[in-house]
Amino acid sequence: MPDVSPGAEGTQDASREAPRAPARGGANRSIATRLIMVAALWSLVALLVTGFVLVTLYREASEREFDARLDVYLKAIIGEMAAGTPSSPAVPGNLGDPRFDLPASGWYWMVMQAETGEVLFSSESLLGDRLELPQPEPGEVLKSVIGGPRSAELRALQRTIIFGEAAAYRIAVAGDTDELRERESDFAGQVALTLLVLGLGLVGAIFLQVRVGLRPLATLSASLAAVRRGDAQTVDEDLPPELRPLAVELNALVRSNREVVERARTHVGNLAHALKTPLSVIVNEVRGQDAPFAGKVGEQAELMRSQVNHHLERARMAAQRRVIGVSCDVEPVLARLIRAMSRIHRDRDLDISLDMKSQVRFRGEEQDLEEMAGNLIDNACKWASSRVRVSVAPQGEGATAERVVVTIEDDGPGLGAQERAEALKRGRRLDETVPGTGLGLSIVVDLAGLYGGDLSLSKARTGGLAARLVLPAL
Incomplete structure (x- = not known):
């Protein structure tokens, strides 16, 4: 049977690479993503607060301007009433705004006796109705929001004045707030649109800033990767x-x-x-x-x-x-070994093929790869009937291969499950008729274990023995 005899202790070597712990939460999120997310969140909060403050300030300014207009009308009414006597004030006329003459226009004024609350004069727009108003303090200019005709919301301004020694009158002017609220809504929409555009611009600027700011890290990473691959001797310090x-x-x-x-x-x-x-x-x-x-x-x-x-x-x-920066291409090594084995076993006319769909680099010494693959291919050639197939495939997540799997299959008699287990014992030879020391696969297992890889034996698709060698890759 095949000259297979790796030591089982090699597969448990202490230098084997520890498995990677799964990332917890957002630990695997990139620094750029974190910076962009934090800056974007802060910008969102700042813009929302800014929008709220701007709308609030605009609302207060609009209400002050609205109250100032009501105060002008209030003073105009007082001025026209003063044209009469204290006990018989003059009836206010046109205040310069036709809305006070339009029925239910939303703009109203009213003059009442301060003590009895009896309505003396009112605008034509009230149509004989009256406004329900809170009682102001003497000399106070009271601002309030009240309900008006047709359930409209009114903003009212009223004041108590005294003509002569005993005649006191309450004068009130009210206006519909629909126009005020509409202007506030339009302003809030404009602010929201403006801040949205500003926010998108800020996020774009933050993205560019983070990308440009972290570019030296990418340069450092590329330089370190070049050292690990063996393309450079030192890390670039021009940073x-x-x-x-x-x-x-x-x-x-x-x-x-x-x-x-x-x-x-x-x-x-x-x-x-x-x-x-x-x-x-x-x-x-x-x-x-x-x-x-x-x-x-x-x-x-x-x-x-x-x-x-x-x-x-x-x-x-x-x-x-443990040497940093040592690596080699897998394909040239295997191609060279296959040519050598074809010459060594040329009298048997073996078909030795290499199946490799993508380029992979072995993270280790080239002579170590030659020793491992050479032992496995030579062992397969000793027992193959007519064909040996060598295949290479990358193994890993995403676009980067973390492992390279080299599989050597022959179409020989193969081994049973128990025999494969026996073959993995150091110095064990299952057939003494074939030249060998029983140490070939021991070297393979030891080398693979030192690199954090392993070797396993199974039944080949062609019926013979399949040796699967897993090694670190770049």
Whole structure:
């Protein structure tokens, strides 16, 4: 059966990326959207308050102007009455407004005895009716809103005057407020339209301001993405003063990360040299000796050397995994591997195809991708009857791929469910007739785990074995 033997512990490596926590509430809303929403809400509140204040001020000004007109008519009536005697005042004539002569026109005046309330004179527009008025204080000019004929709302102005020593008269002038309310309504509509246009203009200006103001953040993001992809070595520090310290700190972090990786690689090399030499000496000393003790020592020394090589390689891969700005294109690597495997297995005339609908970048070392994909493709070629299919597909939300899935399928005998589980045990070989050490897929699982990915085996659509490799992508 296939030379499949990954270690299960690789799939549980501590360096695997933690799953992303779901966003709570509006935590995933962009800064630009938040700024625009807050500014738009504040502008809406400010414009509503402004509109209310403007309409209120206009209403008060209109009422003062209306009362001033009533006061003119009131003084005109007093002036005409003064033409008579205190006990027999003159009848007011034309006040200069024909509406006082039109029946139920909405404009009325009335003269009454202050003590008895008896109506002495009234405008022709009242048609002998009378206005129900509140009682003013002596010398007070009373303003009030009353009901008039035909249930009209009237704004009235009345005053008590004294002719001579004993003759007191109440004089009232009232006008219909329909005209006043209509003017207020027209003004409120004009204010609403004006503020609406102003509000739309403010929102547009806020949108442009936020977009222009946050553009340096987009520049910083693009520069950081270029470093992560490996297209640049440092983050561009040509930014506004508010963002330049952040770019400087990011560059310091990148440099520190690279220094840590280089130190780790140096220590790994030193440790490898320090351990391999004594083990080689032990193996050489017991080689050629027939004693059981020597054989057991040689066997265990070889096992120790294999384990040291394995774990040192894991340490090297872990260091590479944490390098910022390392990535490679997937298609050239797989195409190169397929050409190599076609030459290696040319005597079997295998059909090895690559199905890749979109370009994807692997976020990691190119040689690591070659090692993982190479082991899987080579394993598939060993057991395929005539065809091996390699497919690549991006995996992620939206337009940005968060993972790349590489699937290698063959049309060989395949493995059962129990055999696939056995194959995922370190150093396990299910068929000794095929060359191999049983460590090929162990390397794949270890590398995939260090990159936060994984490897799984299943039944292929062609009946053979399907290996599904999931890796981080850009």
